[in-house]
Amino acid sequence: MLTRRTVLDTALRLIDAEGVEALSMRRMGKALGCDPMRLYRVAAGKDDLLDGVVELVLSELRVPAPVDHDWEGVLRRTAHSFRTIALAHPGIVPLLVTRPLATPLAMRPLGTLRPLEALLELLVGVGFDERGALHAYRLYIGFLHGHVLNELQERVLDPDEPDDLLRLGLHRLPVKEFPRLRALATELASYDGRRELEEGLDVILAGLRRQLDRTSPGEGL
Structure with a gap:
């Protein structure tokens, strides 16, 4: 039986393997071994498939309940969960960042709104x-989106090359025009996405902590 979940799982596998550009109703029909017209019974079209895949991926994101008002710990764990999901499905990341912008908030798939609702509940609580x-949510999620996009762009041209400048292909840049980038070859080559995420969260959470202290003085949160 052809179900929406089966179709979305197949769409996700196709995107993971070949990228969003490979997704089409014809390709989906071939992957599922059915007439592409049958897909329209469970998906209105490619846009509906894209929205459904984003909802499917975001359903993996769980916002844990806080323990002893440790909201910062919740935001850290959620951030690392988001990064794990993004690295598992790199072809979906551009959709996670841009797809919601194509739809008014109230018209988005409910599954894409659940992390927003959970994080707002945490912060108000x-x-x-x-x-x-x-x-706070907008600042936090904007940082996460930017981080995963940046991490996915940190591609190594030649992993077996010992010289950092050559490894990253930075030797191709004109010396006089890009001295700073070339000088950062070692730092760029040793990029650690998990560490970078933690360092960014330190900055974001410190700012939110100060804001919370100003709005609720004396509560000890």
């Missing part, structure tokens, strides 16, 4: 007012 919680 520890003392942010509603506006502050929304601002």
Whole structure:
């Protein structure tokens, strides 16, 4: 039986293997061994498939309940979960970042809104007012999107090359025009996505902590 979940799982596997550009109703029909017209019974078209795949991937993201008001720990664990999902499905990352922008908030698939609802509930629960919680969410999720996009761009041209400049292909850049980039070859070659995420979270959470202290003084959160 052809179900929506079967179709979305197949679409995700196709994107993981060949990228978003490979997704089409014809390719999906071939992968599922059926007439592509049958797919329209469970998906209105390619846009519906893309929205469904984003919802499917985001369903893997769980926002844990806070223990002893440790909202910062929750945001750290959620961030690392998001990164893990993104690295497992790199072809989906551009969709995770841009697909929601193509649809008004109230018209997005419900599964894409559940992490937003859970994070807003967390932030309001520890003392942010509603506006502050929304601002904190936007800052946090914007950082996560930027981080995973940047990490996926950190590609090594020649992993077996011992010289960092050659390994990254930076030797091709004109010396006089890009001295800073060339000088950063060793740092770029030793990029550690997990460490970079933690360092960025330190900055984001420190700012949110100060904001929370200003809005709820004396509560000890």
